[in-house]
Amino acid sequence: MEDDKACTLGLSLEMGNSGGYVPKKDKQKVHKSVPCLDLSFDLYPKEEAIDVNHEDEAKGFNLKRIIEEEQKDPYSMISDNNINNKNGSRKKLRLTKEQSALLEESFTLHITLSPAQKQALADKLNLRHRQVEVWFQNRRARTKLKQRVVDCEFLKKCCEKLTHENFRLKKELQELRGVKVNISKIATLTTCSSCKKLLKPNEGNNSHTKIVE
DNA sequence: ATGAGATTTTCCCTTACTTCA
DNA sequence: GTTGAAGTAAGGGAAAATCTC
Numbered sequence: 001m002e003d004d005k006a007c008t009l010g011l012s013l014e015m016g017n018s019g020g021y022v023p024k025k026d027k028q029k030v031h032k033s034v035p036c037l038d039l040s041f042d043l044y045p046k047e048e049a050i051d052v053n054h055e056d057e058a059k060g061f062n063l064k065r066i067i068e069e070e071q072k073d074p075y076s077m078i079s080d081n082n083i084n085n086k087n088g089s090r091k092k093l094r095l096t097k098e099q100s101a102l103l104e105e106s107f108t109l110h111i112t113l114s115p116a117q118k119q120a121l122a123d124k125l126n127l128r129h130r131q132v133e134v135w136f137q138n139r140r141a142r143t144k145l146k147q148r149v150v151d152c153e154f155l156k157k158c159c160e161k162l163t164h165e166n167f168r169l170k171k172e173l174q175e176l177r178g179v180k181v182n183i184s185k186i187a188t189l190t191t192c193s194s195c196k197k198l199l200k201p202n203e204g205n206n207s208h209t210k211i212v213e
Numbered sequence: 214a215t216g217a218g219a220t221t222t223t224c225c226c227t228t229a230c231t232t233c234a
Numbered sequence: 235g236t237t238g239a240a241g242t243a244a245g246g247g248a249a250a251a252t253c254t255c
Contacts, residue, residue: 092229092231092242094243095243130244131244134245137223137244141224144224
């Protein structure tokens with residue numbers, strides 16, 4: 001059955017780490033009990049792996065500093081398509097097709113990224129670390145929402161199936177009860193010795209009512 | 214050793230903006 | 235041109251685990 005097959009599928013989508021601080025050295029332990037995508041890909045080759053606290057003199061790169069600067073002035077390090085409106089309201093950034101495509105591609109490989117991976121991707125896309133982070137958060141939320149809709153539909157079908165089955169079993173029970181009553185009725189009947197017809201209890205042979213023709 | 218506050222990272226909810234019918 | 239719905243980037247708070255003093 002298709003539904004039976006469906007029963008063995010789904011309802012197990014996990015987002016991996018469900019929150020909380022995870023030290024970098026223990027990052028992989030988190031995913032032990034939960035089926036989750038491998039996060040060990042390199043946006044940078046291994047020899048260029050990023051140390052958050054390390055100040056790269058040649059590139060002037062320090063992730064901690066970048067994040068701090070972003071917090072001080074969120075719009076200082078970004079392309080001009082994300083500058084606030086004159087009235088102070090937030091101007092919404094729209095990611096380009098290329099940016100979205102690469103983010104999607106990364107997401108299909110890894111639903112969460114380490115800070116260094118986020119920064120590497122941000123550099124690649126000319127976005128801020130925070131923007132990549134937020135994009136992944138929202139993308140995980142969207143996935144979860146879609147899965148919730150799928151789960152909901154599946155549970156609805158299960159419910160309908162069970163309701164139908166319940167109705168069928170109730171009907172069957174009713175029929176069986178009817179059969180049982182008839183059998184007990186038959187068990188209490190006696191047979192007329194002369195005409196061989198069934199008699200009600202306490203009915204003599206002389207004045208009997210014909211029950212069974 | 215241990216306890217309290219700080220830090221880090223994620224999730225969740227919400228808001229604000231854009232796009233489209 | 236207006237409106238409402240849907241999509242989505244981003245803000246902010248809470249939770250959880252670890253770190254630091």
